[in-house]
Amino acid sequence: MSDVLFGGIEGGASVSTVVITNGKGDILAEILGEGTNPWTLGIKSCLSRVNDLIKEAIKKANLDVNTKLNGLGLCLSGCEDVIFCEQIETDLKKLYPQLAEIISVASDTLAPIALACQSGGAVIISGTGSNGFLLNPDFTTKRCGGNGHLLGDEGSAYWIAHKSIKICLDHIEEYSFAPNNYSIDRVWESIKSYLQIEAVVDLISVFYGEKKSKSKIAGLCKIIADLAIKGDKLSIWIFNEAGKELAKLLQAIYPSAHKMLHNENGGLHVVCVGSVWKSWDLLKNGFIEQLQSNSDKKIVKEFTLILLNKTVALGGIYLIAKKLNYDFPFDYEHNYKTLFHYVHDEKLK
Known part of the structure; x- marks a missing residue:
């Protein structure tokens, strides 16, 4: 298992996190790099940066720079469409065939859910941009936001x-x-x-x-x-x-959550990703005000906001390991901590 190598990238518009692990889940290297949004950079420039980042991480892991990974999971901002993701996979294999044996490309919204929620959950990203995304146990999804600074990014x-x-x-x-x-x-x-x-x-x-x-x-x-x-x-x-705007993202995706997710301990688990969440104390009052003041159609009954304890780039590795049906040591309960638990108060309506 230690001879197996996985790579994961969580690529935002401004910053990308890269991690290399072995099959036992040991982190061999972790680095930060520039953003890897293919819409911002263009596909070829984005993939060139992905290749350079992986090579840099491999070098930091004290591995031969020509090492070919067994699997590479990319979770990039802007990769919302399945067909577009398949195009990125195809182009990356064509341009850099020695990078990895198997490659998986998905939205950056999937990485945090994959890392913290075994059966699905939600994420609200608030970094340079903002995005809300829900993944149900039956793989149905609901998205709100993520349309860039000209069409959205509220609360970012x-x-x-x-x-x-x-x-x-x-x-x-x-x-x-x-x-x-x-x-x-x-x-x-x-x-x-x-x-x-x-x-x-x-x-x-x-x-x-x-x-x-x-x-x-x-x-x-x-x-x-x-x-x-x-x-x-x-x-x-x-x-x-800004807190109100982020609460609106939650209100948009919450009704689409499967009953199983609503019945989780603490209600729907919502992973909070991005630097803006570091200012939760400043966001909190507006967030709660938005949830309490809306109509019955927008009631959010119960949820728990959680923060990741580990690099979100590991979510890319979780995804690629699952794609390969590899017996990876998934460790969901130790990957996050609770930020805030909410139960709707009817008296405050």
């Missing part, structure tokens, strides 16, 4: 950053004013410092110039979080709104 780091900038822009131009008459001073000064701009007009180059970067803009989210922690009222309000 980019959304938080963009909302912060837009509120300040509109306030300065007197198009509309900040909510509840909150001061924009601290947020606007932080935006200018982070983006290295001096005035509103400089935002044009940030969003439309040659050097525009979605990841760069999304990085502003951490600064807004720091301001919220320090008591800035506008920043607190923005994260409260």
Whole structure:
């Protein structure tokens, strides 16, 4: 078993995590790299980066750089369509035939569920972008979000950053004013410092110039979080709104969950993935407010938010091991910890 080698990649829009294990489940190497979204990079550039990342991880594992993996599981953002995933698999085998014997490509939403939920479950991703996904025991699915920053990504780091900038822009131009008459001073000064701009007009180059970067803009989210922690009222309000948006993702997928998942201990298990969840204390009030204030058609009765204890890239390895019917040491109960348990309170409706 120790001679068997698996590779797994969890590829977001900004960051990718790569892991190499043997057949016993021992992690031989783990590395971080740049994003591997094929829609952002283009397919060939994406696959070139995948190849380079795997080679780097193999080298870190002290293996021969020409080592061919027994299985490689890729869970990449943007890979929602089955036919598109099959195209990625075919192209990767054609371009890099020595990379792995068997390759599996799926959405990055599947990796966390595979790692934490033996019979299916849900995930809400909130990193640079956002996405909600449900996998039932009978393999039926429900998706909400994941449509990119122009069509969605509500509650994500980019959304938080963009909302912060837009509120300040509109306030300065007197198009509309900040909510509840909150001061924009601290947020606007932080935006200018982070983006290295001096005035509103400089935002044009940030969003439309040659050097525009979605990841760069999304990085502003951490600064807004720091301001919220320090008591800035506008920043607190923005994260409260982000919490509501993430709760809407849960409301969209919850009704489609199989009865078996609703009856799990703690209700539906929802894996929380992405850097925005590190600010759960800032998101929590808005999240709960959205769940409690909606109509009967949107009631979410019970769920448990969970955080992974292990690298989400292991989810790719779980998926490829299952595809190969390999007796891998799956260890679901030790792969996560509880973030929050919720039971709907009828009195608060």
